[in-house]
Amino acid sequence: MFDLCVVGAGLAGSAAAKHASKFSRVCLVGPDEPNKKCSPDPNRDIYGGHYDEGRIYMQSTSDPVWAKLAQRSIPRYTDIEVESGIDIASEVGxxxxxxxxxxxxxxxxxxxxxxxxxxxxxxxxxxxxxxxxxxxxxxxxxxxxxQLAGYISPRRLVKAQITIAKKNGCQHVQEVARGISRVVRGDTDMVMEVTTDSGRRILAKKVLVATGAFTAFRNLLGNGVSPDTxxxxxxxxxxxxxxxxxxxxxxxxxxxxxxxxxxxxxxxxxxxxxxxxxxxxxxxxxxxxxxxxxxxxxxxxxxxxxxxxxxxxxxxxxxxxxxxxxxxxxxxxxxxxxxxxxxxxxxxxxxxxxAPSNRPYIDKIHDQMGIAIGGNGYAAKSSDEIGRLAVELLMNGKWDIELPRSLFHVKLKSGYGTSCSKL
CATH class of the missing domain: 3.30.9.10 (D-Amino Acid Oxidase, subunit A, domain 2)
Structure with a gap:
């Protein structure tokens, strides 16, 4: 039984796993980069935008909310490099x-x-x-x-975050999540169950969904439910x-x-x-x-x-x-x-x-499920703070940034409904 299962091993998910692994037992679920992304694989339908070597970072943008998220993340790049031993940033301006x-x-x-x-x-x-x-x-x-501007390697940033998370005891399951549900364990305890494409079942007290653009195409948020993106x-x-x-x-x-x-x-x-x-x-x-x-x-x-x-x-x-x-x-x-x-x-x-707000969704679906998606094309440089905020909100009930939490509330395309089964 894990304290937290992070579903999605991209930029936000790997950051969340790193931060949560400092104080809890964490499992990260998500496949590695395919060996030949440019060659169509009939057995693969999950990819990631981080399969690349260049994403821009800077602290001032036209949107003050995205700017604040960047200003929280960018100064941590050096610490990430030191902890992981992996270079991620090039300060070219x-x-x-x-x-x-x-x-x-x-x-x-x-x-x-x-x-x-x-x-x-x-x-x-x-x-x-x-x-x-x-x-x-x-x-x-x-x-x-x-200063504090240039480009990062999203590929190496994900690798660095996962490296640190593993050092802290995080288990990385390199599979694709098929579905997430609430189940009853014993007589009364409700826990979260993540099922992978291989049929593996992972139990956790809480789940954080960080699956980006693919969130709507798996049964992750509940039957017939998808994010408004x-x-x-x-x-x-x-x-x-x-x-x-x-x-x-x-x-x-x-x-x-x-x-x-x-x-x-x-x-x-x-x-x-x-x-x-x-x-x-x-x-x-x-x-x-x-x-x-x-x-x-x-x-x-x-x-x-x-x-x-x-x-x-x-x-x-x-x-x-x-x-x-x-x-x-x-x-x-x-x-x-x-x-x-x-x-x-x-x-x-x-x-x-x-997302309609042009800001990320960092929110709780319910007390045992959080969400961190909606990069809007701006999230790579700010992913460390997005992951951290999601973990603090879901695991500790904290919102410790000066930005209003309401800016990041998730919108769903249909009413949320969960089903529980006996474990």
Whole structure:
């Protein structure tokens, strides 16, 4: 019997298992990364967005709630690295760029000022003088964070969190959860039972569901119950450059862009209905294959398409974006990053689960079940705090952050109902 079973071994789940393992007996349920994600596996329909080497982190964003979660998580990166022995963060800085005077960049500046983030506000011209290999529109405004900003490896972060959790006694069951239910143990005690695809049954006093975009496709929250989220297919392009070019632009920071774009940028790019050009870009990162890639992804609102079934999710992860979308994003990289030679490029895919509030769900379904999902495309950098908050709420009944708990209440698509069986 475990004190807590965390279902979902991704970014939030691994963080939760790490934090809970400090004071309780914990089991973490979730499969490892597949050996060949790009090769369709008929026997696998569960994947993860953390199968990658680059996610942007910074402390000031346009949303003060996400900013606060990031500010709680980022200073812990060093401790995670020391405890696990695994490097997870590269402090290369981050540029947040947008049209001067418009909503996005104004909100970023307001958060940076209010939260006393050590960021510089620059003109587009000044930012371009710092990074002459970047085509930054002269009329744009830039918030530049040089410290506690850059990119993390989500793959290594998950590995690091699980490594620490195991050191603390956590048991990792590398299987997929099929269902969760309440059962009666003995005459009166009610406990939680997690069943895996192999038929394994795991008993715990409490369960935390951290299964991201896949939550709706298993019987995890109760019969016919699913979280109120929308599932967006998100595409990225990874453009390969030489080691020589990577060294030439080695000072390149991570980039977030919300604006009208540069006059010399490609016009053939998927756009968000609210603003013409939205993307994020990572500097050259050396991937496990030994090659250097610059990665660019578009806004999850850029493509008016949603995923509704497990089969659609599997197809998207197995086959990824089409050739035209991949080329459009490769062209945008070449519009922004100057004088680099393309060796190759390819597309990749993940899925973003978006809640109506645009904030994560960190809540209790009932006294024995908690939930930590709804990354909304922003959660990787903040996953350590999301996992910690979920554990403190479920296990200790505490909410120890200055943000109102109501901001993170879960919304379900149907009435919650549980069934109990005799054990």
């Amino acid at each position: 981050c540029l947040m760029i947008g049209n001067r005077g418009e909503d996005y960049i104004t909100a970023v500046k307001d958060v940076a000022k209010k939260d006393r983030i050590g960021a510089k506000v620059l003109s587009g011209t000044a930012a371009r003088s710092l990074f002459p290999f970047l085509s930054i529109p002269e009329d744009d405004e830039v918030v530049f964070e040089a 929308k599932l967006y297919p998100l595409a990225v392009t990874k453009l390969e450059i030489s080691e020589e070019d990577a060294k030439k632009i080695r000072t390149m920071p991570s980039i977030l862009y919300f604006g009208r774009g540069g006059k010399d940028w490609t016009q053939d790019f998927p756009v968000d209905p609210r603003t013409p050009v939205v993307f994020y870009m990572l500097p050259p990162i050396r991937y496990p294959d030994g090659k250097y890639y610059i990665k660019l992804g578009h806004s999850h609102d850029s493509i008016p398409k949603l995923l509704h079934t497990r089969q659609q999710m599997k197809q998207w992860f197995d086959h990824g974006p089409d050739a035209r979308l991949t080329r459009q994003m490769a062209d945008m990289i070449l519009s922004v990053v100057q004088d680099i030679k393309v060796l190759s490029y390819h597309g990749d895919s993940c899925v973003v689960d978006v």
